[in-house]
Amino acid sequence: MNPSQPLELLAPLSGLLLALDQVPDPVFSSRMIGDGLCIDPTSQTLCAPLAGTISNIQDTGHAVSVTDDNGVQVLMHIGLDTVNLAGKGFTRLVEEGQRVTAGQPLIEFDADYVALNARSLLTLMLVVSGEPFSVLVDGFVESGQPLLQLSPRDAVEALDEEDGDALFSKPLTLHNPNGLHARPAAVLAQAAKGFNASIYLHKQTQSANAKSLVAIMALQTVRGDILQVSAAGQDAEMAINTLVALLAEGCGETVSREVEPVASVPSATLLKGVCASPGSAFGEVVQVVEPELTITEAGAGEAAERATLERGLLAATHALQALQDKAGGSAQAEIFRAHQELLEDPTLLEQAHRLLAQGKSAAFAWNRATATTAELFQGLGNALIAERAADLADVGQRVLKLILGVQDSVWDVPERAILIAEQLTPSQTASLDTRKVLGFVTVGGGATSHVAILARALGLPAICGVSAQVLGLANGKPVLLDADKGELHLEPNLAEIEQLDAARKQQALRHQRDVAQASQPATTRDGHHVDVTANVASLQEVEQSLTLGGEGVGLLRSEFLYLDRNRAPSPDEQAATYGAIARALGSERNLVVRTLDVGGDKPLAYVPMEAETNPFLGLRGIRLCLERPQLLREQLRAILASAGLARLHIMLPMVSLLSELHLARKMLEEEARALGLSEMPKLGIMIEVPSAALMADVFAPHVDFFSIGTNDLTQYTLAMDRDHPRLASQADSFHPAVLRLIATTVKAAHAHGKWVGVCGALASETLAVPMLIGLGVDELSVSIPLIPSIKATVRELDLADCQIIARQVLGLEEAGQVREALRQYHAATVETSSVVEH
């Protein structure tokens, strides 16, 4: 460096000058990268402020640095956050290493594009080599005009190239979305400068002085690069530790590491997800992809576009009606009906019309309106609503295709298909030949997603919440889907396939035998009888349960009887429904009617209620019924009309306070007296809130029975949403905390001579049966198809053994241990006994 010659830097652009302190970006205003100034440009060609060599030009073209022969280095960064434009709007005119003269054009940019798509056009010119300078111009500057005068420094510190053995860090993966561009590179260099050791950053065979911002930028790192830090000198070890930690944290940028698949180590041959529908299948990968649609923004006149949108909406309504009729009353039909409603949503239409009024095309307006709203849904942080975003996107796509005249090609699925998708939409599955599909795997969705509902209805295995990696699998690749374990095996070996196949066959065989013996009572080997009843939601299901050996109804979900109504059913209608169900059961069987169990999470069209921020902790179950006593009284009257036709039981959901029980009982007694009933029906409560379980001894004298709702009890006990994609696997009813609450409840009930049922999903798990019986549960109310196998399981047990295993699991630490203990018990008793029988 020649210290005697002052150097003038030319303005790289025309524009308004701004002091660095005013730049609304702390990385620049803090001078972490270097001192300099800022230009708000009015020209679109960035020129060299000095003669020298291009020491670095970013691939994205938004930043460049020039170094002269004396080591003076000037960095220019066009705009703020322009790295996100990924090169769009920038044209590089020079190459790295090229010599340039002062004033030579380096980068051209489209100022209007950058202004519209990036945060700002404010352009930085920084003297990164650190020479002090004086500013020669004030206010407005013309490109090429002398702007800064550098005062030469006495000596530029030589980088401490320390000899000696360098220490190396472990390789680490870079997570910054745009690599180490100016901001994170500056943070890293700044930190590196705090150490005396010489420090280098390595990317494959390249390396860069970690104290030099420009050198780091010149590495042109991108997300996913494997980097290593090396250092030599006294504080080398500390330097490495500090910088590695800084890189891992993103050097001041928020970094999102690849979302790891739920609860597991990522592995090349196994992908994990959450079971959405049980079962297993061996088949081949079929990726589901939607064609990209070309949407023109500008419309051909507002009136014409308005008419186009109307036509599209009308055609979509017709198409949805046809799909509904075809699906006839199934879960699918419900979904398409909901889609029809979305087409009429005033807010959505208003948004679209506003865009039409601005001269946009029908396709653009509709697409923007649905996409914006779907995004909003997704951002609400509620799993249920987020999944409705998928429905909205689906409807949006349907109308869009109709507007654009895109024909839906008939979807030809190969045999033995395992469908893989980001998210399967109802429209996609409606046109699907389900006979050829063996299973579903989706990245999005949870237990309440459309694909989960569909898969369960079809009896096909499905997993949700799988890593996005799955979308990269080649079509036709053979894979093994083990939904029970939530696993997709990418390289299944023959043994695994055969094992699952054998298990499936054995299950089918066992199921056949269980169904044949369904009418036999559920009595253990040592003569203890357990009532196995059904969870039902309609008269049809009651009849079905009786043919499968159901001994009564342990849970009638009354809110499901009129689910598709917009108005409350009349008292007579309600009475007729309960009467029909009671008659079907007869006077010797139990009918447990649960009063309306609705709330923010389970809304009912004719029970209007406010949206709640936390519906699971809000007005639901008995709380809502007590808020609207007329609704409850009317229902009680309707239920009481069938007194005598079956052994009538009335059950209150979500009871958490004793006062709720007292209030409801008072109402029931008043209504019964008004009807002139001589005998009161039995009144019980659901145990699904920890407070009720813990106070069961206080509740017991005031009830005739308890029924434990294990699903809610589990979610309230563990404070885990059972539909949460990441928590679902841990929100396990086998957790000892839940089991202890069941034990407490049973003990309290029996002390007062009352019976206890379990009507939650836990009762429908064969694995749980010995434990529940051992805990003293008197009745298992199960999902209808499982009645035969639950009864068969009971017949294979000994009460004395069950009591031992129940005591044992209460002392375990977590759900996994309980399951394991029960599995061992099962293997030792049930399976050997079934072998003996054959």
Added chain:
Amino acid sequence: MFEKLQRAFWKALTPDLIAEPIEAPTQGLLSADVVSALGGADNLKSQQRVALTRVRVQLQDAARLDAAALKAAGVPAVMVLAGGVVHLITGL
């Protein structure tokens, strides 16, 4: 069974659904002097705040822009682009 829920949320969220500020040409972004320097209100197709420091306007006829009058009206710098697009640099 989700209509109720959807409706409730939409109602609650309607205020947020009003189109992005980008599309909304609000009055008062430009002073009367600036508007007249740009050739009058009928020469203005759109006006929009962009990139922290700028107001982007689209003019019917860019030739009617009076640079000296703009400066006098307090706009320190102007960038005239293709297609009648003009950036008025108004600062932070």
